[in-house]
Amino acid sequence: MAWTNSDRAQRLPKNWPTIRRRILRRDGHACMAVFSDGRRCGMPATDVDHIERGDDHSDANLRALCGWCHQKKSSSEGGTAAASRAVRQARPTAQHPALED
C-alpha cells in the first residue's frame, strides 16, 4: 500500500469533513457535553466527537463538542474499553469555563 498509516487512534473515513459538517449543523454548532449536574455545556462547538471510541462513524455515535470538552475527554481516554467506560462515568475534575458563576 502506498498510503501512509498515520497511527491515529481513530481512522477517519474519507468523507469525514462532510460528516463533521453535518454533525455540527445537526447539533446547532453547540457543545453537546452534559456535566455531572445535568447541565449541557452549550459552548460553540468546533469538534465532532465519537461517543464510543472506534470506527463507528454513524450519526448516532457522533456529537458536537467544544474544544475544551473534546480535549478533556481525549486526554482522559486510555487505550482500553475499560478506560472509555470510566470516562463516561467520571465527573469533571476541572471547572469548565461555562460553569463559572
Ligand SMILES: [Zn+2]
Ligand atoms: Zn463543551
